[in-house]
Amino acid sequence: MERARGRVAEPSVNEITKSPSGALTEVSAPIQLEQIARQLRAKPFVPHRIFSTGDLQTLSAYFWPGRFRARDLSSDEARLFQVAAESQVLARCRWQPARTDHPTLLIWHGMEGSTSSAYMLTTAAKAFRAGFNVVRFNLRNCGDTEHLTPSLYHAGLTDDLRVVIDELIDRDGLKHLFAAGFSLGGNMVLKLGGEYGEHFPEELKGICAISPSVDLRASADLITEPRNRLYQQSFLKRLKQRIRAKARQFPELYDVSRLRRIRTIEQFDNRFVAPAFDFADADDYYAKASALPYIKLIRVPTLIIHAQDDPFIPFAPLAAASANPNVILLAPERGGHVAFIAERSTSEDRFWAERQLVEFCRLVLSYEQAALPVTEPTKA
Numbered sequence: 001m002e003r004a005r006g007r008v009a010e011p012s013v014n015e016i017t018k019s020p021s022g023a024l025t026e027v028s029a030p031i032q033l034e035q036i037a038r039q040l041r042a043k044p045f046v047p048h049r050i051f052s053t054g055d056l057q058t059l060s061a062y063f064w065p066g067r068f069r070a071r072d073l074s075s076d077e078a079r080l081f082q083v084a085a086e087s088q089v090l091a092r093c094r095w096q097p098a099r100t101d102h103p104t105l106l107i108w109h110g111m112e113g114s115t116s117s118a119y120m121l122t123t124a125a126k127a128f129r130a131g132f133n134v135v136r137f138n139l140r141n142c143g144d145t146e147h148l149t150p151s152l153y154h155a156g157l158t159d160d161l162r163v164v165i166d167e168l169i170d171r172d173g174l175k176h177l178f179a180a181g182f183s184l185g186g187n188m189v190l191k192l193g194g195e196y197g198e199h200f201p202e203e204l205k206g207i208c209a210i211s212p213s214v215d216l217r218a219s220a221d222l223i224t225e226p227r228n229r230l231y232q233q234s235f236l237k238r239l240k241q242r243i244r245a246k247a248r249q250f251p252e253l254y255d256v257s258r259l260r261r262i263r264t265i266e267q268f269d270n271r272f273v274a275p276a277f278d279f280a281d282a283d284d285y286y287a288k289a290s291a292l293p294y295i296k297l298i299r300v301p302t303l304i305i306h307a308q309d310d311p312f313i314p315f316a317p318l319a320a321a322s323a324n325p326n327v328i329l330l331a332p333e334r335g336g337h338v339a340f341i342a343e344r345s346t347s348e349d350r351f352w353a354e355r356q357l358v359e360f361c362r363l364v365l366s367y368e369q370a371a372l373p374v375t376e377p378t379k380a
Contacts, residue, residue: 033301036363037328040303043359045332045352048341054309057336058231061351064341067118074121076136080148081167083140083160087149091115091164092136094128103176103205103365104133104168105358108161110183110211110338112238114143119182119210119338123354130358133174137164139185146245150253152276155184155216156289158192169203178206178361182338183313186212186304187291193302194294206364207302208357211310211338214295215317216286220266223312231312232265239268295321302327303360305353307335330356 051060061067076092083089092115096102105127109117115136124134138145140153140160153160161179168174181189186209193200193207213219223232240259247254254272262268270282279285302324308315308331315331322329332340340353349355 032364032367033326033328036301036360036367039363040328040330040356040360043352043356045330045335045340046343047332047334048343048350051341052334054307054311054334054336057307057309057334057339057341058311061336061339061341062118064118067122072116072121074124076124076134079135081137081160081164083163084149084151087140087151087160088145089140089160089164090138090143090145090148094124094134096128096131096133099133100173100175102131102133103178103361104135104174105178105180105361106135106137106165106168108137108139108179108181108185108188109142110181110185111155111235112142112242113182113185114138116143117182119351119354122349122351123180123357126354126358127361130362132178132358132361135164135168141242141246146242146249150250152242152246152273154273154277154285154289155187155213156191156285156291157277158188158195161188161192162195165201165204169201175203176365177201177204178208178364179204180208180210180357181212182210184213186210187214187216187289190214190298190302190304191289191291191294193300194291194297196300197297198299200300204300205368206361207298207300208305208360209303210305210340210353210357211313212291212304212306212318213313214291215314216290217283218314218317219312220264220269220282220286222314224264224266228312235265236262236268239265243268243272292317295327296324298324298326300326301364303330303357304328305330305335305340305356307331307337307340308333309335310337313337328360 051057076094079091079093080088107120109120115138120136124136127134140149179189189207190209190212244256247256266282274281274285304321306315306318321327342350342352344350
C-alpha cells in the first residue's frame with residue numbers, strides 16, 4: 001500500500017503564509033489560480049495563418065523543421081528508476097547548479113513517444129532556460145528500453161509516476177516539483193493528481209497536461225473514424241514494432257503469431273495490454289485507466305491545455321474540468337494534437353502550449369514565494 005504523504009488541500013481553505021514583510025497573511029489558493037489563469041489567458045493562442053486546422057497543426061508540428069525524427073543531443077544524465085520488482089524506467093536528467101535550490105519539471109511523453117520526442121526536448125529546453133531542473137521520463141519499454149522490464153506500459157500506470165516522485169523527494173531532496181504529461185502522459189499525471197486527492201506530497205506544486213486523452217473509450221472510438229486512418233495506422237505500426245521487440249526479449253510472455261490480424265488500437269489493447277495488467281478486456285482497461293473521473297478530485301494547482309479541434313482526442317469529455325477550482329482549462333478552438341503552432345509576432349518560438357506550461361509553473365512558484373495578501377479577483 002502506498003503511504004499517504006503531504007498536506008490536506010481543500011479547494012476553498014485559506015493557507016497561512018508569510019508576506020514579503022514577514023507578517024502572517026492568508027492566501028486563498030483559488031484566488032491565486034484565478035490570477036494565474038488571467039495572466040495565461042492574456043496571451044491567447046493565435047494559430048499559424050497557414051497551418052490553421054487541427055490536422056494541419058498536428059501534422060505540421062510533427063514534421064516541423066528541426067523536430068522531425070529529433071535526436072537527443074543534450075547529453076543529459078541517464079538515470080534508472082526501479083518502479084517495480086522487475087521493472088525499471090530510464091530518465092534523462094538536466095540539472096541546474098545547486099539543483100535543490102531550483103524547481104524541477106518532470107515530463108512524461110505520449111503513446112509510443114520517448115524522452116527523445118521533439119515536444120519533450122523543446123519543452124525541456126524552455127524549462128531549463130527558465131531556471132528549472134528537468135527530468136524526462138520514458139514509459140516502460142520506450143526509448144529502446146524493452147530489456148528493462150518484462151511488462152508493457154498502459155495509460156493508467158500511475159504507480160510508476162508515484163515511485164519516481166517519491167524517490168526524487170526522499171533521495172534527492174527536491175522541494176518544488178511539477179509533473180507534466182503530453183497526450184497519454186497527460187492522462188497519467190491527471191489521474192495521479194486525482195488519486196493523491198488531498199494527500200498529495202507538499203513538494204508537488206503543480207500538474208500540467210497538454211492534449212490529454214482523459215476518456216480512453218472516447219479516444220479509441222474517435223481514432224477509428226475514416227478521417228483518422230492515418231493516425232491510427234501510424235500508432236498501430238509502432239505498437240506492433242514494440243510488441244515484436246518484447247517477444248524477442250521475452251518469447252515466453254508474448255505470442256505475436258496473430259499480430260497481422262490486428263487492425264485497430266482497441267484490438268491491440270484487447271489482445272496485449274488488457275491481459276498483461278489483469279483487465280477483463282479493452283473496455284475494462286479504458287474505464288479503469290481514464291483520468292476523467294479523477295479530475296474532480298485534484299487538489300494541487302493544475303493546468304490543462306486541449307484544442308477543441310484535436311483530430312483524435314476529443315475535447316468534449318474535458319468540458320466540465322473547469323468546475324474544479326484547482327484546475328485551469330485553456331481550450332483554444334484550434335491547435336490540433338500536441339501542436340499549437342502559433343503565428344509568430346514576437347521573438348518567442350511558435351510552440352505556444354509549451355510556453356504556457358513553463359509559464360504556469362513559474363507563476364505558481366512566484367505566487368507561493370511572494371505570499372501575496374488576499375485580493376478580490378477583478379472581473380476580466
